[in-house]
Amino acid sequence: MRETSFQTEASTILFGTVDLERRLRFGNVAGEDRAHIEGVKDTVLDHLDEHLAAFFDHLAQYEEAQGLLRRADMMDEAKRLEREHIIAMVGGAYGHDYFEQRFRLGQLYNRAQLDFALFMGAFHSQMSSIGRRIMARFPKDSGKAFLHFTSFKKVAFFDLGIIVDAMMTDREQTILRQQEAIRELSTPALQVRDRLLILPIIGLLDSYRAKQLTDGLLQAIRAHRAKVVVMDLTGVATVDSKVANHLIQTVAAARLMGATAIVTGLSADVAQSLVTLGVDLSKLSTIGDLQGGIEEAEQILGLSTVRIDRSPSTVV
Amino acid sequence: MAVPVLKQGDVLIASIQSALTDHDLLQLKDELAEKVGRFRSRGVIIDVTALDVMDSFATRTLRGLAATTRLRGAETVVVGIQPDVAMALVELGLTLDGVATALDLEEGLEVLANLTEAHHRGR
Numbered sequence: 001m002r003e004t005s006f007q008t009e010a011s012t013i014l015f016g017t018v019d020l021e022r023r024l025r026f027g028n029v030a031g032e033d034r035a036h037i038e039g040v041k042d043t044v045l046d047h048l049d050e051h052l053a054a055f056f057d058h059l060a061q062y063e064e065a066q067g068l069l070r071r072a073d074m075m076d077e078a079k080r081l082e083r084e085h086i087i088a089m090v091g092g093a094y095g096h097d098y099f100e101q102r103f104r105l106g107q108l109y110n111r112a113q114l115d116f117a118l119f120m121g122a123f124h125s126q127m128s129s130i131g132r133r134i135m136a137r138f139p140k141d142s143g144k145a146f147l148h149f150t151s152f153k154k155v156a157f158f159d160l161g162i163i164v165d166a167m168m169t170d171r172e173q174t175i176l177r178q179q180e181a182i183r184e185l186s187t188p189a190l191q192v193r194d195r196l197l198i199l200p201i202i203g204l205l206d207s208y209r210a211k212q213l214t215d216g217l218l219q220a221i222r223a224h225r226a227k228v229v230v231m232d233l234t235g236v237a238t239v240d241s242k243v244a245n246h247l248i249q250t251v252a253a254a255r256l257m258g259a260t261a262i263v264t265g266l267s268a269d270v271a272q273s274l275v276t277l278g279v280d281l282s283k284l285s286t287i288g289d290l291q292g293g294i295e296e297a298e299q300i301l302g303l304s305t306v307r308i309d310r311s312p313s314t315v316v
Numbered sequence: 317m318a319v320p321v322l323k324q325g326d327v328l329i330a331s332i333q334s335a336l337t338d339h340d341l342l343q344l345k346d347e348l349a350e351k352v353g354r355f356r357s358r359g360v361i362i363d364v365t366a367l368d369v370m371d372s373f374a375t376r377t378l379r380g381l382a383a384t385t386r387l388r389g390a391e392t393v394v395v396g397i398q399p400d401v402a403m404a405l406v407e408l409g410l411t412l413d414g415v416a417t418a419l420d421l422e423e424g425l426e427v428l429a430n431l432t433e434a435h436h437r438g439r
Contacts, residue, residue: 214403215399215403218399218400218402218403219399221399221419222398222399222419225419225420225423227419227423249403249406249407250406252406252411253399253402253403253405253406254402255411255417256397256401256402256405256406256411256412256417257397257399257402257417257419258395258397258417258418258419258420258423258424258427259419
């Protein structure tokens with residue numbers, strides 16, 4: 001479901017009407033080119049299977065293309081789309097459908113993890129195959145043949161632009177989705193005693209996540225009426241000056257809400273690098289490990305943990 | 317809009333109900349400085365729960381207010397700063413140094429009790 005909505009969205013962004021016209025202009029596809037293409041239309045279509053074979057035979061030589069070639073369903077679709085591709089190239093209508101089709105092709109190759117350079121090679125093979133037929137069409141006038149092929153090539157390059165964009169957009173969206181997933185791995189504020197919160201921080205802290213963490217913490221202070229917060233950084237491998245400043249800000253904001261924040265679990269490396277960076281941490285109260293932090297917090301809250309004496313006689 | 321100041325035992329409670337102009341703030345500061353002496357109060361609580369925005373002037377006035385009442389023998393606690401306000405203040409570098417803060421009125425009274433107790437022990 002989600003996949004489809006992403007696709008439609010992307011194709012709308014990339015291929016709005018304005019963008020179509022802009023691309024055609026950039027490709028310098030003029031009226032005479034359309035006439036040239038119309039002129040070689042039959043030449044190209046008569047040997048359609050040969051051109052398709054040039055593309056897929058090129059791929060078949062390489063181990064890297066097996067991801068695509070071994071998947072029957074993907075291959076069927078790829079063959080169908082490539083066929084439509086060539087037919088549409090000489091069809092003369094470069095409208096929205098034309099773009100959609102190339103976009104789908106780009107996405108398909110991306111999903112098949114087709115190597116980019118390999119795709120370019122295969123595309124070139126196909127172009128050569130078509131070029132040979134066009135040259136053969138004008139055996140006595142190579143200049144004319146060249147002009148016709150150039151017109152055809154313009155459209156081909158214009159197509160390449162779309163396919164490359166589709167592949168890149170698809171990849172970017174994968175990255176975006178992954179980033180979103182990482183962000184959704186929230187940093188929970190856990191209540192362990194009455195009015196005592198623990199905030200375990202794990203992984204890389206960037207500005208975005210640090211801000212989210214601070215917001216969450218302040219809301220949690222309010223919701224749980226927390227008086228003490230222990231922020232545990234055991235799971236944080238590196239802290240730079242930006243993140244350190246964020247921590248200082250968080251502690252200051254917590255104080256404004258009437259809560260004391262304790263930072264625990266700074267590793268030796270992190271401590272060293274903070275000192276080397278010259279970050280002023282005098283406003284933070286830091287304690288070695290989480291246990292120490294909780295003990296300190298309990299002291300602030302006036303709690304104490306007592307071991308219950310379970311002598312054998314009292315055990316039932 | 318003027319801020320109502322309530323007297324509860326030896327504590328003065330100023331409960332801010334709506335956004336304040338600079339003039340209102342100064343008026344509040346003068347009023348509290350005067351009332352602390354008149355009622356021989358030991359503590360002042362300023363409840364800012366209703367405020368969505370606090371600017372540099374407000375924080376400066378609150379700092380000044382806390383320092384003034386301290387000179388007159390009363391500790392000041394600011395209570396009810398909203399999470400968003402707290403974050404904004406910190407980002408602007410306005411950290412209310414020297415002013416005690418607490419989550420809400422109840423907490424504020426407790427903080428005040430501790431502060432004044434320490435104060436008396438110190439004497």
